[in-house]
Amino acid sequence: MRDQVDKRDTSAPPVHGIVEDADGVTDVVLAAMNGASNPRLREVMASFVRHLHAFAREAQLTEAEYDLAVDFLNRIGQATHESHNEGILFADAVGFSTLVCLLNNGRNGATETASALLGPFWRDNSPPTANGGSIVRSSTPGPALFVTCRVTGPDGAPLAGVEVDVWQASPAGMYENQDPEQAGMNLRGRFVTDEEGRFWFRSVKPAGYPVPTDGPVGDLLRAQSRHPYRPAHLHVLGHKPGYKTLITQVFVDDDAYLESDVVFGVTRHLIGDYRRRDDGSRPAPDVEAPWYTLDYTFVMEPGEAKRPVPPIK
Ligand SMILES: [Fe+2]
Numbered sequence: 001m002r003d004q005v006d007k008r009d010t011s012a013p014p015v016h017g018i019v020e021d022a023d024g025v026t027d028v029v030l031a032a033m034n035g036a037s038n039p040r041l042r043e044v045m046a047s048f049v050r051h052l053h054a055f056a057r058e059a060q061l062t063e064a065e066y067d068l069a070v071d072f073l074n075r076i077g078q079a080t081h082e083s084h085n086e087g088i089l090f091a092d093a094v095g096f097s098t099l100v101c102l103l104n105n106g107r108n109g110a111t112e113t114a115s116a117l118l119g120p121f122w123r124d125n126s127p128p129t130a131n132g133g134s135i136v137r138s139s140t141p142g143p144a145l146f147v148t149c150r151v152t153g154p155d156g157a158p159l160a161g162v163e164v165d166v167w168q169a170s171p172a173g174m175y176e177n178q179d180p181e182q183a184g185m186n187l188r189g190r191f192v193t194d195e196e197g198r199f200w201f202r203s204v205k206p207a208g209y210p211v212p213t214d215g216p217v218g219d220l221l222r223a224q225s226r227h228p229y230r231p232a233h234l235h236v237l238g239h240k241p242g243y244k245t246l247i248t249q250v251f252v253d254d255d256a257y258l259e260s261d262v263v264f265g266v267t268r269h270l271i272g273d274y275r276r277r278d279d280g281s282r283p284a285p286d287v288e289a290p291w292y293t294l295d296y297t298f299v300m301e302p303g304e305a306k307r308p309v310p311p312i313k
Contacts, residue, residue, distance in 0.1 A: 026053045072216050079215035083177050085120040085311040089217045092117060092263035101247075102267075105301075114298050116249040116265050119235060121175045124310040126165050129189035134202040135166065138183030142171025142204040144291040145274070146283055151197045151238055151246075151298045158197025159300060165190050165237040166201070173209030173232075177312065202284070205274065205292050208232040208257050221262065228262050231255035234272070236298065237308075244303030250296050272296050 016032035019025050029049050036042040055061075061069075079086035091097045097117040105115035129135060147166075151159045167188040169175050176182040187206075191199040210228035213221060221228055232255050238246035249265055250272040251258060258266055273296075278289040 022057075026050060029053075072220075075216040082313045084212060086212075086215045086217060088118075088120045088311050089211055089215075089263075090220075092119065092265075093211070093217050093221065095264045098264045105244075114246060114248050114269065116247065116267065116270055117263065118237075118247050118308055118311065119249070119263070119265075120311045121177070122165070122167060122235065122237065122308070122310055123177070123185075123188065123312060124165075124307065126167065126188040126190040127185050129191055129201060131191055131194060131198070131200050132202075133189070135187050135189040136202065136204055137186040138181075140170050140182065140186060140204050142207075144283070144287045145203045145205045145294060146200070146291070147203060147234065147294045147296075148200040149198065149236075149294075149296050149298060151193050151199070151300060153243075154299060154301055158193075158195070159240060159243070160193055160195045160197060162193040162197070162199075162238050162240040162243075162300070163190060164193060164199050164239075165235075166203075167235045168203065168206040168233070169209045171204050171207045173207040175209075203234075206232040206234060206252065208252075208255055211262055226262060227257075227260065229257045229260070230263060231257040231261055231266060233265070234294070238298060238300055239305055239307060240300065241305045242302060243300040243305055245305050245307060246298055246300050247308065248298065250294065 014035055016034075017028050019028050026049065030046055033045050033049070034042065036045065056066075059065075076086045076090055088097065101115050101117050127137075149164075151162045151164070153159055165188070167175070170179065170182060170187060172179070172181075174182065176184060176186040176188065187203060189201060191201065193199050208229050208231045211230065212218065213228045218228065232252035233249040236246070236248050236250065249270060251266050251270055252274045253271050254274065258271065272294050275293045275295075276290050277293060278291075280289070282289075283291065
C-alpha cells in the first residue's frame with residue numbers, strides 16, 4: 001500500500017482540482033496553467049482565461065453561439081494562405097490591431113505617435129529603389145503623386161540610413177498581389193534615407209479599397225451592417241538598428257472614408273497633406289494635371305529594431 005502511494009506521488013502530474021460548478025471553472029483552469037516556467041506566458045494566459053471566461057458569463061453565451069464561434073475561428077485559419085491573412089484582417093476589423101499598436105507606441109497614448117497597424121499586405125522583399133525613383137512599375141492610370149518624406153529622431157535631428165519600405169494600393173484600389181493588371185511589386189519600393197533623413201519618390205495617388213469580404217470577416221461585417229472600405233493611404237515601414245521599427249500609414253486627407261475606416265487605422269496625426277496641384281506646373285514631362293504632392297515627417301523612437309513577420313510572401 002505504502003509503495004503504491006509513493007509511486008503515485010512521484011509520477012502523478014500536478015493537481016489542479018476538479019470542476020465543481022460554473023463558478024469554479026476559472027480557478028481550476030488558472031491552477032492548471034500556473035506551472036508554466038515562462039512567467040510572461042503565465043501572466044498573459046491567466047489574463048486571457050480570466051477575460052475569456054468573464055466574456056462568456058457576461059454574454060451568457062449559448063452552446064449554439066459557442067459552436068458558431070469555434071467554426072468562425074476555424075474558418076479564419078482555412079481562409080489564410082500565402083497571399084492572404086484572414087487572422088490579421090479579423091484582428092484589424094475588431095480594432096484589436098490598432099489597440100495593441102497604440103498601447104505599445106507613443107507612451108501608451110500619452111504622446112501622439114506616428115505608428116499604425118501593419119495590415120495584411122506588407123511583403124518583405126520590396127525592390128530597392130533610389131531616391132527620386134518611381135515605384136510605378138507598370139502602366140497604372142491615375143494622378144501622379146510626388147512623395148517627399150523626412151525621418152527624424154525624437155529630438156528632430158535627421159536620421160540617415162533608415163531603410164524605408166513603402167507600399168500602397170493603386171488608384172483602382174488594388175495591391176499588386178491582388179491584381180493581374182499590375183506588374184509584380186508595382187507600387188512597392190525600399191528606400192534608404194540620405195544624410196538629411198530624406199527619402200523621396202514618384203508614385204500615383206492611392207485609392208481606398210474594400211478589405212476582402214469573401215471570408216468569415218466579410219460575414220461579420222455584413223451581419224453588423226458595416227461597409228468594408230478603408231480610406232486611401234500609403235504604408236511605410238522604417239527600419240534602423242537602435243530605433244524601434246516604425247510601422248505606419250499616411251492617409252489621404254480628402255477621402256470620404258476617413259471617419260469610417262473598417263479597420264480603425266486612422267488617427268489625427270496620420271492624416272497627410274496630399275496637396276492637389278493644377279497650377280500649370282509640371283514636375284515631369286509626362287505628368288498631367290491634377291497631380292499631387294505629399295510631404296510628411298516621421299519620428300522614430302530609440303529602441304529595438306525588429307522586422308515584423310510578413311503577413312504574406
Ligand atoms: Fe493598405
